[in-house]
Amino acid sequence: MQSRHVSVTRIGGLETMELRTADVADPGPGEVLVRVAAAGVSYGDLLLRLGVIPFGPKPPFTPGFDIAGEVAKIGPGVTEFAPGQRVAALLKVGGYADHVVVPANRLVALPAGVDPVAVAAVALNYFIAHQMLHRIARVEAGQRILVHGASGGVGIAFLQLAQLAGVEAYGTASSAKRELVTDNGGIPIDYRNEDFVRVIRSLPGGSVAAAFDPIGGGHFNRSSAVVGRGGIMVAYGQSAALVDDKANMLVGARGMLGGIFLPKLVPNGKRTTFYNAWSLEKSQPTAYRTDLAEIMRLLADGKITPPVAKTVPLDRAADAQLLLEQGSVRGKVVLTTH
Numbered sequence: 001m002q003s004r005h006v007s008v009t010r011i012g013g014l015e016t017m018e019l020r021t022a023d024v025a026d027p028g029p030g031e032v033l034v035r036v037a038a039a040g041v042s043y044g045d046l047l048l049r050l051g052v053i054p055f056g057p058k059p060p061f062t063p064g065f066d067i068a069g070e071v072a073k074i075g076p077g078v079t080e081f082a083p084g085q086r087v088a089a090l091l092k093v094g095g096y097a098d099h100v101v102v103p104a105n106r107l108v109a110l111p112a113g114v115d116p117v118a119v120a121a122v123a124l125n126y127f128i129a130h131q132m133l134h135r136i137a138r139v140e141a142g143q144r145i146l147v148h149g150a151s152g153g154v155g156i157a158f159l160q161l162a163q164l165a166g167v168e169a170y171g172t173a174s175s176a177k178r179e180l181v182t183d184n185g186g187i188p189i190d191y192r193n194e195d196f197v198r199v200i201r202s203l204p205g206g207s208v209a210a211a212f213d214p215i216g217g218g219h220f221n222r223s224s225a226v227v228g229r230g231g232i233m234v235a236y237g238q239s240a241a242l243v244d245d246k247a248n249m250l251v252g253a254r255g256m257l258g259g260i261f262l263p264k265l266v267p268n269g270k271r272t273t274f275y276n277a278w279s280l281e282k283s284q285p286t287a288y289r290t291d292l293a294e295i296m297r298l299l300a301d302g303k304i305t306p307p308v309a310k311t312v313p314l315d316r317a318a319d320a321q322l323l324l325e326q327g328s329v330r331g332k333v334v335l336t337t338h
Contacts, residue, residue: 027075064095141166307331
């Protein structure tokens with residue numbers, strides 16, 4: 001049997017993405033062959049293609065972090081799953097495909113009735129937001145947080161999960177997306193016309209318990225400035241290091257050195273950290289499946305509602321990434337294979 005997959009043939013623009021066909025590999029011991037129904041398209045996919053993320057995969061590689069589908073075949077020793085069972089997984093690469101071989105311990109069984117497109121829309125965004133809120137920042141009901149990029153996929157996940165936890169969330173976004181922030185339980189800050197530092201400092205207490213920043217560069221320092229003593233600034237991206245579709249390593253270095261490492265050397269009663277799901281998994285091996293299963297439960301119970309901006313066929317994956325590059329979509333773009 002043959003399967004289609006999208007290959008990034010070299011570091012560069014959308015023209016580096018090619019749809020290829022290859023024989024489907026049999027799953028080995030402890031592995032499962034998954035027939036993919038839907039795969040999420042993430043900003044991180046763009047950054048990997050452009051070579052912005054350090055230690056990213058070398059081309060050719062198939063992008064795609066989050067998948068939903070069903071078990072097509074199990075390898076020797078796999079007893080937890082059976083052919084036909086619906087599953088989800090988070091991967092380092094490989095999601096843009098009809099079929100993918102996945103270690104069984106990376107799979108989570110899906111609750112009955114959940115839509116694969118919705119699963120692909122929540123799997124990565126809500127998973128990382130959940131981990132940053134509850135495992136890294138350990139926010140508590142009644143606290144206040146600041147979310148940058150609050151109208152994006154991860155930003156909306158933060159807002160919805162914060163609302164569930166009884167946490168007050170301020171979110172930066174453009175004025176055009178103000179309603180999107182309020183509809184998801186956040187308090188909007190117009191990043192073009194308002195200074196978020198001034199807004200937060202004008203509030204009672206003048207600070208937040210946690211700030212979540214995917215922007216980087218000097219922005220990390222400004223986010224840290226509004227965190228109160230005992231609080232934390234959680235960085236999880238460096239979008240400022242992408243300038244005209246090219247990696248600006250100076251901006252990236254400035255963000256990591258000035259915003260993450262130097263504050264650790266000069267204690268000020270605050271914490272700073274750069275969240276990485278794979279690093280957290282090494283220190284907390286059971287967190288991955290526990291947290292992904294929790295997100296699937298919240299989805300099945302209707303407690304989270306991922307906004308799906310658009311579904312795009314697998315053979316138009318480059319068009320899907322273009323939508324993210326243009327910044328014109330509200331919510332998650334999802335690839336479908338059927």
